[in-house]
Amino acid sequence: MxxxxxxxxxxxxxxxGAEVVERKGAGHPDTLADGVAEAISRCYSRYCLDAFGAILHHNTDKTSLLGGAADVRFGHGELTAPIQVLVNGRITAALGDHTIPVADIVTTAAREYLASALPLLDANRWVDVRPRLTQASSPGAVSTPDSDKGEASRQRWFAPRTLDDLAERHRLFSNDxxxxxxxxxLGVAEQVALGVEEQLTSEAFRAEHPYYGTDIKLMVVRHGPRVQLTACVPQIARETPDLDTYVARRAQARDLIGELAATIAPEHHVTVAINTRDVDARPELYLTATGSSIESGDEGVVGRxxxxxxxxxxxxxxxxxxxxxxxxxxxxxxxxxxxxxxxxxxxxxxxxxxxxxxxxxxxxxxxxxxxxxxxxxxxxxxxxxxxxxxxxxxxxxxxxxxxxxxxxxxxxxx
Missing domain, CATH: 3.30.300.280 (S-adenosylmethionine synthetase, C-terminal domain)
Known part of the structure; x- marks a missing residue:
């Protein structure tokens, strides 16, 4: 080294002298994509450890989500088209003669994660999981008459006969x-972004304020002692009977965010703007069935x-x-x-x-x-x-x- x-x-x-910090909340489509990919990897890894004592080769880090469609109005919100989970990657499907139920693991993990992240989502009905998985090796497997005779060859990367075919069992090395x-x-703006979002998406806050969703997005700009924050905070349609209620709760969310930010950064002057795209007269509002824009055409991608x-x-x-x-x-x-x-x-x-x-x-x-x-x-x-x-x-x-x-x-x- x-x-x-x-x-x-x-x-x-x-x-x-200045910070520019973004935080995509727990219900943001990109955060959901990260969560689904990690949940699948975790469940698959646990299955392999229980069945074989080792984690087999896999990667689900190219997973993406395609948003569904929803019928949303005051007092009512429901999905009308499913969210699609595109699980792109490679997963070992068997160890020797032991076939791994990959499709079941992937589908169950994705639906359970999304159901946990979005409790108002009926994941069994409105989540369509589409595994698009291969077992092709990365470059390096050159076919020769003797290329598959030894143990742990690249030829067996996603098709191991026994655990001896896992190269990392012989020497743990960097894959890339x-x-x-x-x-x-962390800086002040970073602490504000993390602290505010974590509070607004916590179980305790959601229990007290069931009319806010979790697809919260924060952009925090600090210049010296001045902290300016723009927040997008969804509201749940079935919990919001009319425009006046929505407007009042939007103002409440702005005040709550301001108080939280001031507590985290007491020596700074904090200003908050919220849901700046709203047009009350139309109305065009951040009103959702599940609390996330993934319900209505937005997309999420791992690593974005x-x-x-x-x-x-x-x-x-x-x-x-x-x-x-x-x-x-x-x-x-x-x-x-x-x-x-x-x-x-x-x-x-x-x-x-x-x-x-x-x-x-x-x-x-x-x-x-x-x-x-x-x-x-x-x-x-x-x-x-x-x-x-x-x-x-x-x-x-x-x-x-x-x-x-x-x-x-x-x-x-x-």
């Missing part, structure tokens, strides 16, 4: 050349929404990798982004400095030995290379615990 540690992080939270990027601590830290922070370093749905055993697009976040947190805790971290993989290299580890810290002095090396090594040694958190659904990927 090459270690590069440099000072002068210009994107440190305390040095950013990629980079995981993260930073810590929040990064692994739950944010889209425009002036910070970040990776374009879609983390959700990737194999938790060895996929660096997932593991290195999450590991980089842990490295940044640990280095900040030890040094008190803001840290940005990039862990760069090299395809085929030992998974726990990144090709490059780059750390940039705030302040005039770099964190010593030896400290960085040890922290990265410690985090890599903890990858099994990270995998368990992923499999238990305790670690967010978007």
């Amino acid at each position: 090459d270690v590069i540690s440099i000072p002068g992080l210009s994107a440190a939270s305390a040095l950013l 050349t990629s980079a995981g990027v993260a930073y810590w601590p 929404g929040n990064r692994a830290n739950g944010l889209i922070s425009m002036l910070r370093p970040w990776s374009a990798e879609g983390v959700s749905g990737k194999n938790p055993s060895y996929d660096v697009g997932k593991l290195y982004n999450l590991a980089a976040g842990e490295v940044a947190r640990r280095l900040h805790a030890e040094s008190g400095l803001d840290c940005a971290v990039a862990l760069v993989s090299q395809s085929g290299r030992d998974l726990t030995d990144p090709w490059q580890a780059i750390v940039q810290a705030s302040g005039p002095n770099a964190i010593p290379n030896a400290r960085v090396r040890q922290t990265v090594a410690d985090v890599m040694a903890d990858l099994p615990a990270l995998r368990e958190q992923l499999l238990d659904g305790k670690l967010a990927t978007a």
Whole structure:
């Protein structure tokens, strides 16, 4: 592992004169796509561990959602066309003679996740799951008379005869050349975006305010002590009897968001705009049957929404990798982004400095030995290379615990 540690992080939270931060809420179509992809990977992985003691090769990180259609009016909301879940990817369908019920796993996981995320959605009726899965190997399998004689060949990547055909059982290596990027601590606008959305989509808030949906989108701009926030907050049609009620609850949501943001950023001046596209006179309003625009033609795609830290922070370093749905055993697009976040947190805790971290993989290299580890810290002095090396090594040694958190659904990927 090459270690590069440099000072002068210009994107440190305390040095950013301005922040531009987006948060796509729990019911946003892109967040739903990430959640579906991760749920399928998690359920498939658990099945494999229970049946075989190992996770077989799979990836569902190209999953997308196509919105349905809905009949929405005051006091009434129902779907009229289903949401389509396009599960694009590759999943091992059998280990030797043991056939895996892939279609059942995929369909059940997708519907259960969407039913949990959108309780007003009848997932059995209005979710159409379309698995589009292959078992083709990635490039590298060159056919020769002897190419399939040995164990763990590329020829057997998605068609293993036994667990010995899983190459990572012999040596755990990086599946790709990629980079995981993260930073810590969060800035004021980032804390506001996360804190407000998490509160508005929490079970307690929804129980108290059943007329708000979860397809909430926040854009937060901070310039010095000034925080400006634009929010999109849907309302549930069947809980909203008329325009006056909608308008009153829109104002209530604006006030609640302002109060929450002021609590998170008490030394800042906060202003809130909400549902700025509404046209009351027509009316054109953010009124929904289920609380999400996925019900009415919107689309969601894995990796298009929040990064692994739950944010889209425009002036910070970040990776374009879609983390959700990737194999938790060895996929660096997932593991290195999450590991980089842990490295940044640990280095900040030890040094008190803001840290940005990039862990760069090299395809085929030992998974726990990144090709490059780059750390940039705030302040005039770099964190010593030896400290960085040890922290990265410690985090890599903890990858099994990270995998368990992923499999238990305790670690967010978007």
